[in-house]
Amino acid sequence: MSASMNYKELSIGELNRNKILNAAEKEFALHGFKGARVQAIADRAQLPKTNVLYYFKSKESLYLALLEDILRLWNSRFDEATVGDDPAEVLAHYIADKMEISRCRPDASKMFALEIINGAPNLNEFFKDQHASWMAGRVDVIKQWIDQGKLAATDPHYLLFNIWATSQHYADFSVQINELRGKPMTQSDFAEATNNLIKLILTGCGLTVPSKFE
Amino acid sequence: MSASMNYKELSIGELNRNKILNAAEKEFALHGFKGARVQAIADRAQLPKTNVLYYFKSKESLYLALLEDILRLWNSRFDEATVGDDPAEVLAHYIADKMEISRCRPDASKMFALEIINGAPNLNEFFKDQHASWMAGRVDVIKQWIDQGKLAATDPHYLLFNIWATSQHYADFSVQINELRGKPMTQSDFAEATNNLIKLILTGCGLTVPSKFE
DNA sequence: TAAAAACTAGACTATTTGGTCAGGTTTATT
DNA sequence: AATAAACCTGACCAAATAGTCTAGTTTTTA
Incomplete structure (x- = not known):
């Protein structure tokens, strides 16, 4: 999936979710849950803020989705x-x-x-x-x-x-x-x-x- | 200074500063700088919020004062x-x-x-x-x-x-x-x-x- | 081709937050 | 005893923030 050719084969939704998760992981890692800003996550994902909230119900939902992935590591x-x-x-x-x-x-x-x-x-x-x-x-x-x-x-x-x-x-x-x-x-x-x-x-x-x- | 007898001999200002520093250390440890709330620090110190800002110029000043203490450890x-x-x-x-x-x-x-x-x-x-x-x-x-x-x-x-x-x-x-x-x-x-x-x-x-x- | 679903995005709202202000009380100093 | 300094505190302000709303566009499906 790291190859850009693979990226092309994802739906728009999957592509955006991945961008948001990657951006959120960096922002939550740097600022913590409370210190991270939804706008900053959106900026890093290069998407409008309301898009982040369209794909993930809330800041907390996004955080919990990431945490669950991490526990699997x-x-x-x-x-x-x-x-x-x-x-x-x-x-x-x-x-x-x-x-x-x-x-x-x-x-x-x-x-x-x-x-x-x-x-x-x-x-x-x-x-x-x-x-x-x-x-x-x-x-x-x-x-x-x-x-x-x-x-x-x-x-x-x-x-x-x-x-x-x-x-x-x-x-x-x-x-x-x-x-x-x-x-x-x-x-x-x-x-x-x-x-x-x-x-x-x-x-x-x-x-x-x-x-x-x- | 941990003995209550010693506490009695401190000025009001010194006593309050210590209370604020102790409360702040717990709040910053739990929530981080951005996640900690001045009101929560005040609550834990059992002082009004404006007293915290009377003794420490700002939330950031308080944080830096604590960090400096910690580095000495x-x-x-x-x-x-x-x-x-x-x-x-x-x-x-x-x-x-x-x-x-x-x-x-x-x-x-x-x-x-x-x-x-x-x-x-x-x-x-x-x-x-x-x-x-x-x-x-x-x-x-x-x-x-x-x-x-x-x-x-x-x-x-x-x-x-x-x-x-x-x-x-x-x-x-x-x-x-x-x-x-x-x-x-x-x-x-x-x-x-x-x-x-x-x-x-x-x-x-x-x-x-x-x-x-x- | 038309309709449904997915996606987009600026404007807006309600709430929270750090910090200021003004006037009061208490303590310390002269 | 009077004055100065230290201390206290509720009300308030401006900015920041998460999330909602609405209407539009694009993509997918039938």
Whole structure:
């Protein structure tokens, strides 16, 4: 869909919805839900404001539609990992997947961060259902790896919090990171940061880094 | 100043300024600069709105006063570390200090995060001066530790980013963390998370955890 | 080809918001 | 005790904002 030839094959409505969603993601990422202006979203989408409200019932509907898309990003191959898998492989790929999302969808990550910091008013259902059961399942797998001696003793909750913290940081705090580095991070820089992070976390857990990530 | 006896000895103006700053920190942490309402800050401070504007020239002045306070929090004993110091000791204490700020001043951490995610419009000077020179100095010390074989080869920038990411995560994403844990983190939980983080990062760097943090 | 549906867009409304104003009260100073 | 300074506060203003309305144009469907 990123090729302009593909764009031509969408209906006018689909094309405009995508333009609005892309524009809104940037505005909500930069200003938050309350700070974002419908007019600014319209300007960035290069559409009249009333068009935005024609396609999305309200500013809030637009925000919630985006948030729902973003929550789907967090699905990963770690979701299906079992006790029989190699924890070093699974965790390394999970970190790499998360870093790739931070590289490709930094505004999505920022929107998620803002939603959490703002008290997560729109995530109650997600938290209580999907997120809690996902967490329970992953914690259980990690515990079994520890029990089987495949992984050094660690608290599975803190391990996951630390993986999220570091991988999402590259998106959320990119302004600070780029300022301190003196330049934006390239794809190659992200790859290096990914390998560095995998090494830190796996070594910190007593695991050996898979050669693919060295 | 936390003792009520001390409060009695402040002038009316100082007492009100503190009330406003405390209220504002919570409102800006929850809603961001644009999303926070002067009336809501006044309500939380239990003062009329025009009193807030009597003590602070504008909403923006109030925000900048708070931000300046917050930037001072990041000063730490790591600031003065030298090549002659033990990296395990220095890094362990730095992580512990950062976690303690996350525990005691979560709203300050959230305000800082929001400011960065919002593009850091008010941090240009801070970034270009203090932050850059602090970073250059710390990176130099870390590089010398590596050169002397005191620390495993690692990228000093990524190491610091990862320390900030994880320690600040406990404040910024506390809503998610508390939801997944099913309860808020106690001081003892924070101590455990701190030790866990110190172990992860120091082991990940080939360092031995000081016994104080085991 | 005509009608229905989708799309467009400027004008407008009601509400919210940051900040000002004017006059009052209380506290501090002389 | 009188005056100055600090503090207080409801009413008000101008600007900004989300969303509605209405009538037009374009595209799709029958």
